[in-house]
Amino acid sequence: MAAASSPITVRRATTKDAAAWARILGDPAVYPGTLQLPHPSEERWATQLADIQQPGKADLLLVAECGGEVVGSAGLHPVGPSLRRRHAMMLGINVLSTAQAQGVGTALMQALCDYADRWAQVLRLELTVFADNARAIALYRRFGFEVEGTHRAFALRDGVYVDALAMARLHPSPPRLPGA
Numbered sequence: 001m002a003a004a005s006s007p008i009t010v011r012r013a014t015t016k017d018a019a020a021w022a023r024i025l026g027d028p029a030v031y032p033g034t035l036q037l038p039h040p041s042e043e044r045w046a047t048q049l050a051d052i053q054q055p056g057k058a059d060l061l062l063v064a065e066c067g068g069e070v071v072g073s074a075g076l077h078p079v080g081p082s083l084r085r086r087h088a089m090m091l092g093i094n095v096l097s098t099a100q101a102q103g104v105g106t107a108l109m110q111a112l113c114d115y116a117d118r119w120a121q122v123l124r125l126e127l128t129v130f131a132d133n134a135r136a137i138a139l140y141r142r143f144g145f146e147v148e149g150t151h152r153a154f155a156l157r158d159g160v161y162v163d164a165l166a167m168a169r170l171h172p173s174p175p176r177l178p179g180a
């Protein structure tokens with residue numbers, strides 16, 4: 001893996017990161033790989049970042065900084081309200097095109113997996129990724145994600161319906177109760 005020229009730090013996102021968040025998602029090398037739309041709104045992200053910090057929300061939003069600039073964003077989210085699926089969360093991750101292939105995605109994935117495995121009682125992490133997104137798939141595989149299936153014509157991307165892979169990772173070593 002290429003080393004970033006400055007150290008990469010990961011921290012929780014705040015509403016002050018709305019502009020950087022919108023900038024990453026507005027990058028033409030980023031949003032086609034996501035379910036976001038072109039021309040993201042900074043105001044909308046400010047609202048969403050504020051909403052997600054409300055007490056009781058299980059979501060975790062992180063940013064990665066390199067050389068004083070926010071270059072990556074990542075999120076861990078409940079899969080839904082079902083009590084029986086509380087052990088599962090889904091994740092998403094994005095890195096500014098100028099900072100890709102320098103370890104930023106790896107740093108964000110490590111932080112999300114550590115949080116899920118060691119603090120948040122998550123046993124199953126899941127995600128969808130476009131089937132031709134080789135870099136993202138390689139990154140997810142390195143963290144233990146496996147392909148569970150293919151969603152055909154999952155989403156419209158630049159005028160074309162594209163397939164997505166369902167990937168998931170089960171906790172590699174679930175914590176046990178004392179004495180169990």
Ligand SMILES: CC(C)(COP(=O)(O)OP(=O)(O)OC[C@H]1O[C@@H](n2cnc3c(N)ncnc32)[C@H](O)[C@@H]1OP(=O)(O)O)[C@@H](O)C(=O)NCCC(=O)NCCS
Nearest residue numbers: 001030033094095100101102103104105106134135136138
């Ligand atoms: C996918 C993404 C998050 C990865 O972040 P990143 O900072 O570039 O990732 P890293 O630099 O930490 O690692 C990328 C790995 O993929 C490898 N890689 C790079 N290009 C690749 C390719 N075309 N095919 C396979 N692997 C590739 C790198 O060598 C590196 O592996 P290594 O650490 O073993 O060397 C980032 O590229 C991105 O934001 N893409 C656009 C948005 C997106 O697709 N998000 C994911 C939505 S599911």
